[in-house]
Amino acid sequence: MSNKVPNIKKNSLKIDFTPVPSHENGEPDQELDNEDTLCGIGGFHPTWLQKFSTPKVFLVNHSILGVLQGAFFTYLVGCLSTLEKRYAYESKVTGVIMIADEISPILFGLLLGYFGGKSHRPRIVALGMVIAVLSCFIMSLPYFIYGPIKEFSSETFRHVVNRTKYEFCDLKEKDYFCEKSPTFTAVSILFFGNFLKGFGSLAFYTIGTSYLDDNVKKKNSPVYF
Numbered sequence: 393m394s395n396k397v398p399n400i401k402k403n404s405l406k407i408d409f410t411p412v413p414s415h416e417n418g419e420p421d422q423e424l425d426n427e428d429t430l431c432g433i434g435g436f437h438p439t440w441l442q443k444f445s446t447p448k449v450f451l452v453n454h455s456i457l458g459v460l461q462g463a464f465f466t467y468l469v470g471c472l473s474t475l476e477k478r479y480a481y482e483s484k485v486t487g488v489i490m491i492a493d494e495i496s497p498i499l500f501g502l503l504l505g506y507f508g509g510k511s512h513r514p515r516i517v518a519l520g521m522v523i524a525v526l527s528c529f530i531m532s533l534p535y536f537i538y539g540p541i542k543e544f545s546s547e548t549f550r551h552v553v554n555r556t557k558y559e560f561c562d563l564k565e566k567d568y569f570c571e572k573s574p575t576f577t578a579v580s581i582l583f584f585g586n587f588l589k590g591f592g593s594l595a596f597y598t599i600g601t602s603y604l605d606d607n608v609k610k611k612n613s614p615v616y617f
Contacts, residue, residue, distance in 0.1 A: 479575050
């Protein structure tokens with residue numbers, strides 16, 4: 393019985409991405425459809441767009457996504473002290489929020505790596521990035537729900553000049569502000585958003601990197617990474 397792999401039919405479009413071996417014996421999957429290597433969205437695969445179906449273009453997109461994720465993390469770290477003051481929680485709670493994006497890869501890393509490697513990997517990476525973007529909007533919800541902090545606004549100085557008296561919460565008398573603290577809700581939203589961000593970024597680091605490595609020559613891998 394011959395071990396020769398039959399040629400895979402290709403269309404007239406020039407595609408630089410090649411089918412990746414998906415079997416243990418190193419043979420490519422013969423049932424792979426050429427549409428999986430076309431550049432486009434859904435069923436939209438115009439001819440003029442296929443010139444972007446190259447590892448170099450994928451590398452550029454991959455790099456831009458990595459820079460944006462790094463920018464988000466840097467911005468979040470810079471806002472931690474402000475969030476602590478605004479929602480009145482301790483620094484140890486900040487640590488819990490920050491490790492949320494490390495918990496999701498631990499829980500779902502093996503499953504995503506196993507099942508994601510057998511599916512359409514670029515689509516999985518794109519879906520993960522959509523989830524990561526959604527998590528950024530979720531983490532901004534406390535601001536839209538409770539508004540900006542008022543204690544440090546310009547109104548504070550105006551009231552000091554006018555010597556306006558305000559009643560503060562104490563141990564004997566609890567008012568509405570004391571009983572309706574936004575701390576728990578805000579912390580829960582921030583934790584969930586960061587947890588979701590870690591899940592969305594998981595495909596970027598596990599599947600996206602391996603997909604790029606499989607579609608470039610081994611001697612060029614150091615250049616791409």
